[in-house]
Amino acid sequence: MIVFSRKLAESYQDRLKGKFPNENFIYCDTMEEVNTYIRDTEVYVTFGSDINEEFIKKAVSLKWIHVLSAGVDNLPFASIRERGIRVTNVRGIHKTQMSEYAISMLLQVYRQEKSVIKNEENQVWDNQGISLREITGKTMVVVGTGAIGSEVARLGKAFGMYTIGVSRSGKKVEHFNENYKISELNQALSLADFVISVLPSTKETKDIFKYEQFKAMPNRAVFLNMGRGDAVMEEDLLAAIRAGEIEHAILDVVKEEPLPKGHPFWTEETITITPHISGVSPEYTNRALDIFEENLQVFRRNGDNYINPIDLTRGY
Amino acid sequence: MIVFSRKLAESYQDRLKGKFPNENFIYCDTMEEVNTYIRDTEVYVTFGSDINEEFIKKAVSLKWIHVLSAGVDNLPFASIRERGIRVTNVRGIHKTQMSEYAISMLLQVYRQEKSVIKNEENQVWDNQGISLREITGKTMVVVGTGAIGSEVARLGKAFGMYTIGVSRSGKKVEHFNENYKISELNQALSLADFVISVLPSTKETKDIFKYEQFKAMPNRAVFLNMGRGDAVMEEDLLAAIRAGEIEHAILDVVKEEPLPKGHPFWTEETITITPHISGVSPEYTNRALDIFEENLQVFRRNGDNYINPIDLTRGY
Numbered sequence: 001m002i003v004f005s006r007k008l009a010e011s012y013q014d015r016l017k018g019k020f021p022n023e024n025f026i027y028c029d030t031m032e033e034v035n036t037y038i039r040d041t042e043v044y045v046t047f048g049s050d051i052n053e054e055f056i057k058k059a060v061s062l063k064w065i066h067v068l069s070a071g072v073d074n075l076p077f078a079s080i081r082e083r084g085i086r087v088t089n090v091r092g093i094h095k096t097q098m099s100e101y102a103i104s105m106l107l108q109v110y111r112q113e114k115s116v117i118k119n120e121e122n123q124v125w126d127n128q129g130i131s132l133r134e135i136t137g138k139t140m141v142v143v144g145t146g147a148i149g150s151e152v153a154r155l156g157k158a159f160g161m162y163t164i165g166v167s168r169s170g171k172k173v174e175h176f177n178e179n180y181k182i183s184e185l186n187q188a189l190s191l192a193d194f195v196i197s198v199l200p201s202t203k204e205t206k207d208i209f210k211y212e213q214f215k216a217m218p219n220r221a222v223f224l225n226m227g228r229g230d231a232v233m234e235e236d237l238l239a240a241i242r243a244g245e246i247e248h249a250i251l252d253v254v255k256e257e258p259l260p261k262g263h264p265f266w267t268e269e270t271i272t273i274t275p276h277i278s279g280v281s282p283e284y285t286n287r288a289l290d291i292f293e294e295n296l297q298v299f300r301r302n303g304d305n306y307i308n309p310i311d312l313t314r315g316y
Numbered sequence: 317m318i319v320f321s322r323k324l325a326e327s328y329q330d331r332l333k334g335k336f337p338n339e340n341f342i343y344c345d346t347m348e349e350v351n352t353y354i355r356d357t358e359v360y361v362t363f364g365s366d367i368n369e370e371f372i373k374k375a376v377s378l379k380w381i382h383v384l385s386a387g388v389d390n391l392p393f394a395s396i397r398e399r400g401i402r403v404t405n406v407r408g409i410h411k412t413q414m415s416e417y418a419i420s421m422l423l424q425v426y427r428q429e430k431s432v433i434k435n436e437e438n439q440v441w442d443n444q445g446i447s448l449r450e451i452t453g454k455t456m457v458v459v460g461t462g463a464i465g466s467e468v469a470r471l472g473k474a475f476g477m478y479t480i481g482v483s484r485s486g487k488k489v490e491h492f493n494e495n496y497k498i499s500e501l502n503q504a505l506s507l508a509d510f511v512i513s514v515l516p517s518t519k520e521t522k523d524i525f526k527y528e529q530f531k532a533m534p535n536r537a538v539f540l541n542m543g544r545g546d547a548v549m550e551e552d553l554l555a556a557i558r559a560g561e562i563e564h565a566i567l568d569v570v571k572e573e574p575l576p577k578g579h580p581f582w583t584e585e586t587i588t589i590t591p592h593i594s595g596v597s598p599e600y601t602n603r604a605l606d607i608f609e610e611n612l613q614v615f616r617r618n619g620d621n622y623i624n625p626i627d628l629t630r631g632y
Contacts, residue, residue, distance in 0.1 A: 258441030
C-alpha cells in the first residue's frame with residue numbers, strides 16, 4: 001500500500017493509476033487518516049514534517065519514504081536507519097524556480113523595484129530620484145554547490161558574473177569560476193557582491209552565518225538566503241545590517257516560519273522578506289512525480305539505483 | 317571647438333582632457349550657453365532632442381554630431397544630410413541594462429512581485445494566495461533584432477527560452493532560434509509568451525502595434541515595450557488589454573512622456589508603467605565616452621570608420 005500524506009489533484013491521481021494499475025494508492029487528507037492505514041503502509045509519500053519516532057514505530061510495514069521536498073531535516077534518522085527504511089527526496093526539481101527567485105530578487109534590489117512600484121502607484125514619473133545598478137559583471141558567491149547552487153551560478157554567468165562556490169570539499173563544480181572549501185568561507189565572502197546561501201539544515205551548517213561572516217563580506221554585499229533559515233544567526237544578521245557591514249539581506253527562509261508580525265526583520269528597510277516561495281513552481285508536482293515514478297519502479301524490482309537517495313548518516 | 321550640451325562630471329572632463337590635451341572642450345549648462353558657441357562648434361555632443369533646423373543653420377562650422385543616446389528620431393535629417401554633417405550615436409551601450417530591465421520586468425510579472433511586496437509591507441507571510449510562474453522555457457518574440465534585441469534573446473536563451481526575432485529583413489541574427497520578416501509579424505506574435513519591442517522610431521514602425529497585433533498574440537502573452545512609445549497605438553493597447561486579448565503590458569516608453577497623471581495606463585492593473593528607465597546605468601557615461609573617444613580620433617584623422625554612424629536616409 002502506497003500512502004500519500006496529502007490528496008493529489010485528480011489529474012495526478014489518474015496519471016499514477018494509468019502508469020501503475022496494480023498499485024494501491026491511498027491519498028489522505030489528515031494525519032488521522034494516515035494513521036488508519038499506517039500498519040499496512042509500505043511506501044509513504046510526504047512533505048516530510050509529519051514523521052516522528054512514533055510514526056516509524058507504528059509503520060511496521062514501511063520500507064520506503066519519498067519526501068516531496070528537498071529538506072529532510074525533520075526526519076528521525078536514527079530510527080529510520082535502524083529499521084533499514086529507504087528515504088528519497090525530490091532534490092534537483094527546485095533548481096529552476098529557485099534560480100529564477102535568486103536572480104529576480106537581486107534585480108529587485110539593484111533596480112530599486114520597490115521605489116519604482118511605489119512611484120507607479122502614486123502616478124509619479126520619476127527617473128531621476130532612483131539609482132539603478134546592473135547585476136552584470138558582479139561577483140557571486142554561492143554557499144552550497146549542489147544542483148541549486150550550480151544552476152544559480154549558471155545564470156549568474158549568463159549575466160557576466162564571476163562565480164565562486166563554497167562547499168564542504170571545495171571540489172570543482174560546473175558553472176563556478178572558483179571553488180572554496182567551507183573552511184575558507186570568510187575568504188570567499190570577502191570577494192562577494194552577492195552571497196547566495198542554499199545550504200541544507202545540518203549540524204554543520206547551523207548558524208554558520210554569524211556576525212564574523214557578515215563582517216567578512218564587503219559593505220556593498222547583498223546576502224540572500226533561500227536554503228534553510230537556521231544557517232543564519234539572526235540577531236547577528238540584524239546587528240550587522242544595522243552597523244552597515246552589508247548593504248542588504250534577502251531572506252526567503254527564517255528560523256521561525258511564518259515570521260511573526262512585529263519581528264524586526266519586517267520593518268528593517270534593507271532586509272527584504274519573502275514567505276518561503278523560492279521553491280514554488282507550477283511544475284512542482286509534475287517534476288516530483290517524475291522522480292517518484294522512476295523510484296517506484298526501482299522499488300518494485302528490488303533495485304538499488306534510486307534517484308536522490310538520502311544518506312541517513314549525513315542527513316541529506 | 318567641441319561643445320557638450322550638458323556639463324559632464326569633473327572626473328569625465330579630466331578623462332577627456334587627459335586623452336585629448338589639444339582639444340577645446342566646452343561644457344554647457346543651457347541652450348543659451350550653447351548658442352553663444354554655436355558659430356564655432358565643429359563637434360556637438362548632445363542627448364539629441366535639442367537640435368532643430370535653425371540650430372543646423374546657425375551652426376556653420378558643424379561637421380559632426382555625436383548623440384549620447386540611441387534614439388535620434390528628433391533630428392532634422394534633411395538639413396543635416398544637405399550640409400554633409402556626420403551623425404553618430406551610442407547604440408550598443410544600452411544592451412546590458414535594457415536586457416536586465418526586460419528580464420527583471422518579466423520576472424516581476426510572472427512572480428507576482430507587486431503582491432509579494434504588498435504582503436511584506438503588511439507583515440503578511442502568505443505563500444498560498446499568490447501564484448508564481450517560471451519564465452524558463454517560454455517563447456520570447458523580440459521585435460527589433462539589433463544589439464539590444466540580440467542581447468535580450470541571449471539572456472532569454474540562458475533561461476531556456478525559445479527565441480524568435482522579427483526585423484525588416486528577417487535575416488538570421490545570433491541568439492535567435494528563428495528570424496521572421498516584419499511582414500510576417502502577426503505570425504511571429506501568435507507564438508509568443510513574451511513580446512519584447514525594441515523598435516526605434518521611424519516612419520515604418522509608427523503605430524505598428526495595433527489592435528490586430530495584440531489580437532494575433534495568444535491571450536497569455538505579456539507585451540513589453542522598451543523601444544519607442546510611438547510604436548504602439550495606445551488606445552488599441554488599452555482596448556486589447558481590457559478585452560483580454562493579452563495578459564499584461566509593461567511599458568517603459570509611451571507617446572507622451574512623462575505619462576500624465578490620470579492617464580488610464582496608470583491604473584489599469586495589467587499594465588505596468590516604468591518611467592523610461594530601461595536604458596539607465598551607472599556605466600552609461602563611461603561607455604558613451606568610450607565610443608566618443610574612438611570617433612574623435614577618426615574625426616581628427618579624417619577617417620571614415622566611425623563607430624555607430626547614422627544612416628541619414630533611414631534615420632537610424
